[in-house]
Amino acid sequence: MASIAQAGPATTQAGALRRQIYGDRDARRDDFDMLLSRAAALGADPEFTTLLCDVAVDVFLLQADPEYYLADSDAAHVIDSLGRNGGLSGVAEFAVLKALLSHAVDAPPALAQFALREVEKAILSGRRDALGGQDHPAGVVMASDVEALRSILFAPSRGSLLHVTRESAEALFDIAHATAQADNAPEFADLFARAIGNYLMGAAVIGAPSREEALAVEAELNRPADGFLGFLSAMMHEPTRRQIGDALESIGGEVEDRDAEINDATDAELAAHAAIDAGEAQWVIAHLTRGGALTPAERRLLGFLRDEAASAPPELTALYDQAA
Numbered sequence: 001m002a003s004i005a006q007a008g009p010a011t012t013q014a015g016a017l018r019r020q021i022y023g024d025r026d027a028r029r030d031d032f033d034m035l036l037s038r039a040a041a042l043g044a045d046p047e048f049t050t051l052l053c054d055v056a057v058d059v060f061l062l063q064a065d066p067e068y069y070l071a072d073s074d075a076a077h078v079i080d081s082l083g084r085n086g087g088l089s090g091v092a093e094f095a096v097l098k099a100l101l102s103h104a105v106d107a108p109p110a111l112a113q114f115a116l117r118e119v120e121k122a123i124l125s126g127r128r129d130a131l132g133g134q135d136h137p138a139g140v141v142m143a144s145d146v147e148a149l150r151s152i153l154f155a156p157s158r159g160s161l162l163h164v165t166r167e168s169a170e171a172l173f174d175i176a177h178a179t180a181q182a183d184n185a186p187e188f189a190d191l192f193a194r195a196i197g198n199y200l201m202g203a204a205v206i207g208a209p210s211r212e213e214a215l216a217v218e219a220e221l222n223r224p225a226d227g228f229l230g231f232l233s234a235m236m237h238e239p240t241r242r243q244i245g246d247a248l249e250s251i252g253g254e255v256e257d258r259d260a261e262i263n264d265a266t267d268a269e270l271a272a273h274a275a276i277d278a279g280e281a282q283w284v285i286a287h288l289t290r291g292g293a294l295t296p297a298e299r300r301l302l303g304f305l306r307d308e309a310a311s312a313p314p315e316l317t318a319l320y321d322q323a324a
Contacts, residue, residue, distance in 0.1 A: 014047040021051075027058045029077070036081055036093070043090035052092050053099035061103055068105040075108040088118045088130040094148075095132070101155035109165055115152045116171045119145065124178055141175065141184040146191050153195050169199040173287045176297045184296070192297035193304040200280050201309060274310035281316040288319065299323055 017038075021031045035052045042048040060074045061067065078100065082093050097115040101107060122131050123145050126138030131148045153168055172192055276284075284305075288298055303323035305312065 013042060014045055014051055017048070018051050021055060026063065027055045029059055031055050032059050033081065039090050039092045043092035049092040049095050053095050056096045057099055057103050060100060068103065070100060070104045070107040070111065072108050072110075075111045079111060079114045082118075083114065087121055090130055091132045094118070094130050098151050101152060104155075107155070109167065112152055112155050112165075113167050113171070116149070116168055119148045119152065120171055120175050122148075123175060139179050140182040141179050141188040143185040143187055146185055146187040149188075150191060153191075154198075163202045164195045164199040166199060169196050172196060176295050177290070177292070180292055180295045189295075189297040189300040193300040196284070196301050197304045197308060200276055200284065200305070201274050274308075276305065276309050276312040276316060278313050281313040285316060285319070294322055 017035065021027050032052075032055050035048075035055060038048075039052065043052075056078070060070055060078065064071060064074070078096070082088060082096070088094050088097075094115075097111070097118075101112060101115065119131060122128050123141055124139055126135055126140075128135050128142070128144065131144065136142050149172075153164055153172075172195055176188075176192055284301075288294060288302075294302075299322060302320055305316070306320040306323055
């Protein structure tokens, strides 16, 4: 049988690598590292890209405790491995970032920030092949770049879901200013406005439980069944249908009360964040006025804030007449 190195075309090599890794064991971290070392030669092959993503998800998410919680140390290893030679060098590596961010229930914000800055680097340098697209003129945001940004901006981050972080908002402003004179894809202005608006007015109230909370729930589920069934078995005599119905009604009422409390708290949190406070206003004004005319994306942002913010300090509302 030919060795992997002698296996022939790229697709054949990817298949041989998959059989080697998954033949009679689970994937390991050194398998991920080995595949990355071959990415320069095999990364253009879709089968190899799929294999690399499968191994990354298996090693860093499925083998995590609890599952799908990306550990800080694992995120640091991925960032260090992908950034070792100056950043992403091929489409397979960006696919790994998207796979981890899209499958993780909880991921360190540093991983999304690394991915976002790599997209920024590709836009400003003109090299899009690492993102899965064709190269374009440097300093222009293309429609494919917008989709790459979108896949990262709203990925689950620690303690937050669908909430844009300040670091991500900063990166978007950097891209907007660096491409101010370019004929950017119109989709960028809309993404920019919604993402910055999300940072300013979004409430990070919908998120996965912390790792510690998830482990506690997991431990509770693994305990011998002694909850409601235990309550029934501990009764003095065999429960009647009426007694069981009363107990279930009581438990159901408690669940409904708890759900109502959570919904009320969420509504209050969202309402509080819909108003832009003085600190947030100062932050966005500093970015909007740090030199040069407003970009189309920034004018779109002002229109978004004008229409969506419950309230804002007068120094910010004074800029609304410049909205697109």
